[in-house]
Amino acid sequence: MAFFKSILGKLRQGLAKTREVLSVGLRSLLLGRRLDEALINELESRLIAADVGTGTTARLVAQVRADFRAGKISTGDEVLAYLKEELKKLWPEEDRRLRMAPAGSGPTVILVTGVNGVGKTTSIAKLCAHLRHEGKSVLLGACDTFRAGAVRQLEVWAERLGVEVVKGQQGGDPAAVAFDACAAAKARGVDVLILDTAGRLQTQDPLMRQLTKLRSVVAKQVSGGPHETLLVLDATTGQNALRQAEEFDRALRPAEGGATGLTGIFLSKLDGTAKGGIVIAIKEATNVPVKFVGTGETPEDVQAFDPGAFVEALFAEEAPGA
Ligand SMILES: Nc1nc2c(ncn2[C@@H]2O[C@H](COP(=O)(O)OP(=O)(O)OP(=O)(O)O)[C@@H](O)[C@H]2O)c(=O)[nH]1
Numbered sequence: 001m002a003f004f005k006s007i008l009g010k011l012r013q014g015l016a017k018t019r020e021v022l023s024v025g026l027r028s029l030l031l032g033r034r035l036d037e038a039l040i041n042e043l044e045s046r047l048i049a050a051d052v053g054t055g056t057t058a059r060l061v062a063q064v065r066a067d068f069r070a071g072k073i074s075t076g077d078e079v080l081a082y083l084k085e086e087l088k089k090l091w092p093e094e095d096r097r098l099r100m101a102p103a104g105s106g107p108t109v110i111l112v113t114g115v116n117g118v119g120k121t122t123s124i125a126k127l128c129a130h131l132r133h134e135g136k137s138v139l140l141g142a143c144d145t146f147r148a149g150a151v152r153q154l155e156v157w158a159e160r161l162g163v164e165v166v167k168g169q170q171g172g173d174p175a176a177v178a179f180d181a182c183a184a185a186k187a188r189g190v191d192v193l194i195l196d197t198a199g200r201l202q203t204q205d206p207l208m209r210q211l212t213k214l215r216s217v218v219a220k221q222v223s224g225g226p227h228e229t230l231l232v233l234d235a236t237t238g239q240n241a242l243r244q245a246e247e248f249d250r251a252l253r254p255a256e257g258g259a260t261g262l263t264g265i266f267l268s269k270l271d272g273t274a275k276g277g278i279v280i281a282i283k284e285a286t287n288v289p290v291k292f293v294g295t296g297e298t299p300e301d302v303q304a305f306d307p308g309a310f311v312e313a314l315f316a317e318e319a320p321g322a
């Protein structure tokens with residue numbers, strides 16, 4: 001865990017802007033105050049403004065209101081403690097872990113998808129650094145054959161991180177690169193293959209189909225693959241990220257049903273936004289777990305998503321060094 005050094009400290013820094021809107025506001029609203037209906041209404045507006053999501057906000061506020069009316073709580077301090085506890089309970093432990101291939105059964109394949117510019121390639125560098133730190137061997141596949149400079153960008157990260165890249169022709173078929181990358185991963189016996197893909201809008205049908213094709217090539221090459229199909233979401237986009245999650249999940253669902261489309265979300269750029277409450281809205285709107293959060297531009301700026309640490313950082317009184 002040394003890689004995630006000072007989890008709370010870094011997360012606190014990353015969440016500085018969100019905290020300003022959400023928790024500093026909530027603290028000054030609630031601490032030392034007697035509860036009344038007007039205060040509860042104000043609490044509701046603040047939660048919505050921080051992108052917590054209408055469903056979760058409604059549920060939380062309804063409970064506060066009921067407890068207040070039943071005489072169970074009477075102060076803002078009690079509400080703050082209640083909010084922290086309830087938010088931490090939203091995420092079960094098991095679905096936040098990276099799914100790995102069973103030991104000895106070939107490479108784990110992670111397919112990384114998302115809209116243009118959300119941070120896919122940077123997030124891959126972060127995942128790569130994280131896995132390398134855990135002692136795993138990693139190979140990268142440059143399936144973004146579309147954008148000029150995309151392969152080079154991945155290669156620069158790979159050189160820095162000391163891993164190899166499998167690439168193809170600029171403008172070539174990304175599925176062919178995925179095929180070659182899977183073959184190379186198996187031949188070399190690497191632990192994890194991470195595939196970078198070109199950015200695409202969730203509304204671009206042919207490009208979404210290309211992603212489905214990519215995934216079936218992996219499934220044919222590597223048993224159980226891709227073990228993770230991650231969607232990178234840019235936290236600064238707020239509610240639009242929810243639509244991306246829903247559409248990518250739908251497009252990537254196998255036609256025959258069964259397995260889910262997306263297996264996880266990498267939430268990037270949490271450091272640049274006041275919309276960190278989106279983590280809660282994502283949970284509410286989709287069943288896809290946030291597995292990692294990105295809090296900066298270097299490979300070390302990554303955290304495994306930990307609800308306890310997240311909520312603590314969000315509600316921290318002050319951010320040392322932030
Ligand atoms: N502040 C901050 N910047 C980030 C983070 N993740 C990525 N970025 C920046 O976002 C920009 C886009 O990152 P890329 O990794 O190239 O995004 P991409 O999704 O691969 O882009 P395309 O391949 O063009 O679709 C770069 O300037 C990154 O440094 C993050 O967690 N925090």
Ligand SMILES: [Mg+2]
Pocket residue numbers: 120121122144150196197199
């Ligand atoms: Mg990229």
